[in-house]
Amino acid sequence: MAERNNSRARRGGPKSFEEALKRLQEIVETLERGEASLDTSMELYEEGIVLSRFCLEKLNRAELRLKELHKNLEGTFEVKERDTIE
Amino acid sequence: MIQPPSQPELFAQQERPLTVSELTKQIKVSLESSFGVVSVQGEISNVRTPSSGHYYFTLKDETAQIQAVLWRSRVPGLMFSPTDGMKVIARGRITVYELRGQYQIDVIELLPAGKGELQLAFERLKAKLFAEGLFDESRKKPLPPFPAVIGVVTSGSGAAYRDIVSVLRRRFPAVDLVLRSVPVQGEGAAGEIARAIQEFNEWGGADVLIVGRGGGSIEDLWAFNEEMVARAVYDSRIPVVSAVGHEIDFTIIDFVADVRAATPSAAAELVVRSRDDVLELIRQSVYTIQDLFRDAIESGREEIRTILGSYAFNQPRDLLRNRMQFVDDLMRRLDLGAHHIIDRRNADAASLTRQLSSLSPKSILQRGYAMVLKERRAVPRASLLSPGDAVEVRFADGSADSTVTAVRKD
Numbered sequence: 001m002a003e004r005n006n007s008r009a010r011r012g013g014p015k016s017f018e019e020a021l022k023r024l025q026e027i028v029e030t031l032e033r034g035e036a037s038l039d040t041s042m043e044l045y046e047e048g049i050v051l052s053r054f055c056l057e058k059l060n061r062a063e064l065r066l067k068e069l070h071k072n073l074e075g076t077f078e079v080k081e082r083d084t085i086e
Numbered sequence: 087m088i089q090p091p092s093q094p095e096l097f098a099q100q101e102r103p104l105t106v107s108e109l110t111k112q113i114k115v116s117l118e119s120s121f122g123v124v125s126v127q128g129e130i131s132n133v134r135t136p137s138s139g140h141y142y143f144t145l146k147d148e149t150a151q152i153q154a155v156l157w158r159s160r161v162p163g164l165m166f167s168p169t170d171g172m173k174v175i176a177r178g179r180i181t182v183y184e185l186r187g188q189y190q191i192d193v194i195e196l197l198p199a200g201k202g203e204l205q206l207a208f209e210r211l212k213a214k215l216f217a218e219g220l221f222d223e224s225r226k227k228p229l230p231p232f233p234a235v236i237g238v239v240t241s242g243s244g245a246a247y248r249d250i251v252s253v254l255r256r257r258f259p260a261v262d263l264v265l266r267s268v269p270v271q272g273e274g275a276a277g278e279i280a281r282a283i284q285e286f287n288e289w290g291g292a293d294v295l296i297v298g299r300g301g302g303s304i305e306d307l308w309a310f311n312e313e314m315v316a317r318a319v320y321d322s323r324i325p326v327v328s329a330v331g332h333e334i335d336f337t338i339i340d341f342v343a344d345v346r347a348a349t350p351s352a353a354a355e356l357v358v359r360s361r362d363d364v365l366e367l368i369r370q371s372v373y374t375i376q377d378l379f380r381d382a383i384e385s386g387r388e389e390i391r392t393i394l395g396s397y398a399f400n401q402p403r404d405l406l407r408n409r410m411q412f413v414d415d416l417m418r419r420l421d422l423g424a425h426h427i428i429d430r431r432n433a434d435a436a437s438l439t440r441q442l443s444s445l446s447p448k449s450i451l452q453r454g455y456a457m458v459l460k461e462r463r464a465v466p467r468a469s470l471l472s473p474g475d476a477v478e479v480r481f482a483d484g485s486a487d488s489t490v491t492a493v494r495k496d
Contacts, residue, residue, distance in 0.1 A: 016232075016234060017232050017234065017260075018230065018231060018232035018234075021231075021232065021364075021367070021368070024368070024371050025371065027371075027375060028371050028374050028375060028378075031374070031375060031378035031379065031382070032374070032378060034378075034381075034382075036382070041378075041379055041382040042379070044375070044379075045375055045376070045379040048371065048372065048375040049372070049375075052368050052371060052372045055364075055368050056365075056368060058260055059260055059361055059364060059365060059368075060260075061259065061260040063259060064251065064254050064255045064259040064261065064263060065261070065262045065263065066251065066263055066265070067262055067263065067264045067265070068242070068264065068265045068266070068267065069237070069264050069265065069266045069285065069286065069289060071285050071288075071289075077285070077288070077289045077291075079264060079291070082242075082265060
């Protein structure tokens, strides 16, 4: 089976949480329609598992990251970490 | 030439009559130096706005009037545009316009003479922007379902920012909150707020913006009623959630924003979904995918049984061999696939369980938080406690019996 693991998630990987979750929903819908071949179903299943792992990892990040936007005199932007709320 | 008795000495020494220019200059020096900056209350009438962008109008009361001029450069600092009939307090310098031989007030600042005037200014701007289409529902952008970066335009030391931070920490901490700290009231606040919104758009790194501040008087909230802030919100390509004051406060940007939140906390609730809901969604998706895939394998087996049972036996021998081989092959692959799934299922359920259990109260305690119980029930708010109450403070490794000595609300 290993040579068949060329689903979309494995090739490129999801870029954002939103994209991953959207693709996961698409996979659910495709499988629900029941039109996919067995091979395709297998690929979709594996892709779905990869996507759900990706989403769970993102969700698992416990700390809210606080940052601050600054525009420099040259007109470029800098995003600095903000240590405290105050 | 007859000289009035009170003529200043300067004039008395003149040997020739003054020119009009000379006289006007002297009047100018005398008036401007003796009045300086004054505050005067009156009603605006006869507003003229030539293409230069300056404002000219008359300030009057029942028995007198004075010409007023407001230079274009001062317009951005105003709480409202001068309009006929408004009662205002104008602060400015008395000057003389020599060309016309006319004294006037050069307005530095224009304040409403009463709360009613501010309300009037609010209604006027609202009507104007409504007519221009700034509030059109069709122009409103949907909020992204899962923003990774949330921009916030407010004071970095204000209650609004603290509220937003605490809601996000509780509800969906897997985001970046990028602050652009601005003054939210006083002179120049509106300009700073508008600029911050523009800069977020230039930067382009935020998925959604929250613009607002905590509660205050109508004057305190006024920056959010200014035209330039409304226009910056309207022009923003990034969806904007307005979050000004309390539930009952409505400001102009609430009408222009893509979504109006009643408070800054409510804005934070609106821009992210709850992590629990999202976890549940993913969990359901995984289960559904697994069930559907199992069904697909089952129907694959069914197909093979059908082939074995009927079709194949009516074919010539070598075709039959081919079919058998095909079936063997398919069966092997299915077994591998099913095996694969069973492994994955177990691994996945375990990881989901870990995920879900990390949200249980126990694991929160293990992170160093404590829980307060009164009569064996959790106390979620300080307001539920009174001095003298006996409570239990529960930690991950044990608990402490305590008595409430005082209750303070934030």
